[in-house]
Amino acid sequence: KRPYYAVLGGVSTGRMYATRQEAESALELMLSTSRPDLFSYTLDDCYDAWSDVAYRDMGRSSRRGYELSWSYVPESLRQKFARDVRTDDFQAVIDGLQARGLSDSTANHVKFLYSKLCQWMMQRDLITKNYAAFLVVQKTEHRKISTFTAEEVAKIQALANGDSEDRAVQTAMLTMIFLFTGMRISELFTLSVSSIHLEAPVPYLQGGVKTEAGKNRVIPIHRRILPFFQFFCDRAEGDLMVSGFCGNKRPDGWRSRDYAKMLESLGISYRVPHNTRKTMATNAAQAGVDQIALAKLMGWTDIDVGTKYYIAPEAAYLAAELDKLDRSGNS
Known part of the structure; x- marks a missing residue:
């Protein structure tokens, strides 16, 4: 009687059928499968x-x-x-x-x-x-490169220095780490505690994925984010640094819930986490960081990758660079 089931050697297809013919067709399909036990x-x-x-x-x-x-x-x-x-x-x-x-x-x-x-x-x-x-x-x-302004970074920094037990504060800590390492979200969320060397004379981490130039690259830990690395490493419940975070530990969940809500609470327009990487590249380039060193820090095969896809100089910086003409006797 209805409903019908298709069972072969004690293994069911996992569903009901309205007619006997449908159930028999399912059995025939199971018989043609080399591993009927995988059918469900x-x-x-x-x-x-x-x-x-x-x-x-x-x-x-x-x-x-x-x-x-x-x-x-x-x-x-x-x-x-x-x-x-x-x-x-x-x-x-x-x-x-x-x-x-x-x-x-x-x-x-x-x-x-x-x-x-x-x-x-x-x-x-x-x-x-x-x-x-x-x-x-x-x-x-190719989208226009959008970076975080100095004022927006200052807002995130101020929040990150708040109550460390607060979820939004910890989210700001992770965002600051992104802003000062240039790591991709897939890299930071798979970074192991053992890859972070806080006790070295110059604290650094070793990690990275995607390209040969980016794999296992060495990234010095800037003093502004050193306390945040220490915080998450001390609280880590597993091999991954992000296991010390109190919110979403998967990139997609963190991006859509923790990160997006934090930006909204600070009145900062939404940008995908990858824009923190572009911000790091732009700030480093404008600060005069050696191009070869910057390419190694970011994991680029060459500096052209940065100038094409990452670095977006602000108008004020470009104007200041243009002012150098006055100092060169070309006025």
Whole structure:
């Protein structure tokens, strides 16, 4: 009697069917699958099974890159039967990321992860094609570089110096760390305590991902943010420095909840966390930091990357530079 179920060797498809014919069709599909026991796997189950093997021989930075991409996948999609996940499901994820201003690179990393999962499922006959191949990542136009002003940085600094038990204060601390290290959000949120050397004659951290020039780069810790590093390292509950933070410990949650709310409370217009990296590059360039040193600090392959995508000199700085003509006898 209705509803009908499809069960093979004690393994169910995990759903009910309105007609006997639908249930029999599901059984036929199970019989054609090399691993019927995987038929009721959710996407989350597939990720766990894939990562359990893939992560064994993977470097820490690569692994954390995949983990960051997985963090963008909503729970509702994770709990969907893997055999039912299609291109449209992940296209919605990618479109959502790009609508929020995240980079093409972030969207492509999510696409690449889904491709890996599709390959794993194809090998086990759960699906017949790599649906990730049909995903479209829109190439966004180069946006005008937007940085935080000195007045805005001062507001964030003032908040960061407040009650350290306050969630907004700790959020400001992390934002100051971004502003004075130039780290990407994926880098800071995967930074281990063991990579931070506060007792060295010159305190520094070693970390970074994405490019060869950026991996495991050395970044001296500026005195203005040294107390914040000490605070989070002392409170860390695990290997990651961010485990000492009292709010959202995943990049996406921190960005949309803690960080956005902090900026709003200070009356600062929203900018994605990556703009802190651009602010660091711009401030360093305007302060006269050696170009080779700046490229190494930021993890660029060359300084041209900075001048094209990161450095946005303020009009006052450019005017002051132009005034040098007066001092050179060209007035």
